[in-house]
Amino acid sequence: MSTVTKLELRTALGPVYRDVLPHPPRDCTADEIPVVDLAPMFSEDLADRKRVAGAIRAAATNNGFFYVKNHGIPKETISRCKQQVLNFMRQPPEKKNLVDSRTYSKYFNGYLGKSKTQISSSESVDIRESFGFRYSPELDPDHPMDIEEVSEEVRAWIRAEEFVWEGTSHLPNFKEDCVAYWSSCLTLARRLVRVFALSLGLDENYWDDKVTHPGADSVFNYYPPRTVEETDNNFVGLGSHTDLQLFTLLWQDSVGGLQILSKEGQWLKAPPTEGTIVVNIGDFMMRLCNDMYKSTVHRVTNESKAERVSMPFFFGLNFNCVEGVVPSCTSESNPPKYEPISCGNWCQMRFKMERDEFTKGQQAKTIAAPSATVVAM
Numbered sequence: 001m002s003t004v005t006k007l008e009l010r011t012a013l014g015p016v017y018r019d020v021l022p023h024p025p026r027d028c029t030a031d032e033i034p035v036v037d038l039a040p041m042f043s044e045d046l047a048d049r050k051r052v053a054g055a056i057r058a059a060a061t062n063n064g065f066f067y068v069k070n071h072g073i074p075k076e077t078i079s080r081c082k083q084q085v086l087n088f089m090r091q092p093p094e095k096k097n098l099v100d101s102r103t104y105s106k107y108f109n110g111y112l113g114k115s116k117t118q119i120s121s122s123e124s125v126d127i128r129e130s131f132g133f134r135y136s137p138e139l140d141p142d143h144p145m146d147i148e149e150v151s152e153e154v155r156a157w158i159r160a161e162e163f164v165w166e167g168t169s170h171l172p173n174f175k176e177d178c179v180a181y182w183s184s185c186l187t188l189a190r191r192l193v194r195v196f197a198l199s200l201g202l203d204e205n206y207w208d209d210k211v212t213h214p215g216a217d218s219v220f221n222y223y224p225p226r227t228v229e230e231t232d233n234n235f236v237g238l239g240s241h242t243d244l245q246l247f248t249l250l251w252q253d254s255v256g257g258l259q260i261l262s263k264e265g266q267w268l269k270a271p272p273t274e275g276t277i278v279v280n281i282g283d284f285m286m287r288l289c290n291d292m293y294k295s296t297v298h299r300v301t302n303e304s305k306a307e308r309v310s311m312p313f314f315f316g317l318n319f320n321c322v323e324g325v326v327p328s329c330t331s332e333s334n335p336p337k338y339e340p341i342s343c344g345n346w347c348q349m350r351f352k353m354e355r356d357e358f359t360k361g362q363q364a365k366t367i368a369a370p371s372a373t374v375v376a377m
């Protein structure tokens with residue numbers, strides 16, 4: 001008998017559940033995760049931009065995941081950044097710990113080692129290392145400014161921290177190459193959010209003045225090959241989760257291992273496709289459009305013998321913006337399901353919850369351990 005299982009997911013406001021079919025993961029079809037050509041998005045002609053918006057709407061109401069090609073991020077920018085991720089991750093632990101997140105960060109910037117997170121409470125710890133940094137007005141490619149020039153209400157929500165660059169300054173061109181990639185993602189995201197607005201029947205400029213100092217968080221993920229023991233015990237690279245903000249731009253290398261949960265509850269493999277970036281909808285977007293676009297569950301396991309690198313960029317509104325369901329996604333027969341909330345609070349609550357639950361779990365393990373056992377912290 002085939003049984004559907006319930007997958008529990010964390011959100012800032014408590015757990016939500018998704019059904020999962022009992023079948024093993026399978027390859028996706030071109031309809032399930034389509035490739036959207038972004039070339040017409042750069043056209044002067046509104047009709048061209050609307051065509052892209054239509055393709056995005058179709059993908060976002062289907063499985064909420066799609067690839068984009070002709071996205072405008074130069075190949076060299078990507079390969080230089082990827083090389084820096086490897087340069088950083090291949091260092092000895094004491095060098096990586098110069099930017100240890102739990103030691104130095106107030107706002108979830110910096111480095112987290114292998115098995116130091118457990119994004120899904122019903123799966124293993126994550127067999128992944130990561131390095132992250134967040135929006136900084138000084139580095140903004142479209143309108144760089146000193147933090148003092150940013151209005152007080154927005155400034156209170158700026159989450160950048162200098163220690164990530166100070167503790168990596170021994171790596172030649174590290175900051176420069178990372179920021180070049182982050183900048184390209186930010187510029188692309190500001191374009192894309194306009195097409196997303198169009199796709200929801202809003203004016204193209206609907207969110208323009210809400211993405212002046214936005215949620216723009218880069219994370220570089222490094223998945224070492226699993227050990228025999230980790231493989232035997234089905235350890236995940238990154239457990240099942242949804243992303244938090246409006247949408248994510250995800251570059252992955254050619255190793256593979258990303259899977260998404262289809263709307264029917266089937267795990268689908270999302271293979272690397274040369275020249276593309278994956279785009280997926282986040283929880284905040286799902287709220288703003290009253291569930292019309294789905295924030296899709298995904299997970300990663302590196303089943304290969306090689307190192308895997310991925311470089312997601314999480315994009316949202318200015319963190320001080322309190323935003324509710326947008327007018328085009330609600331009507332008398334479809335009232336808003338969600339209260340307005342700020343994108344900043346939305347993210348902060350979940351990041352904190354993940355970290356606190358992880359710490360609690362580690363403490364519980366320590367207390368439960370027999371006194372002769374040494375427990376890694």
Ligand SMILES: O=C(O)CCC(=O)C(=O)O
Pocket residue numbers: 219221238243250252258298299300309310312
């Ligand atoms: O590594 C990947 O392909 C996905 C990473 C991811 O989902 C995340 O960092 O939120």
Ligand SMILES: [Fe+2]
Pocket residue numbers: 241242243298
């Ligand atoms: Fe993700």
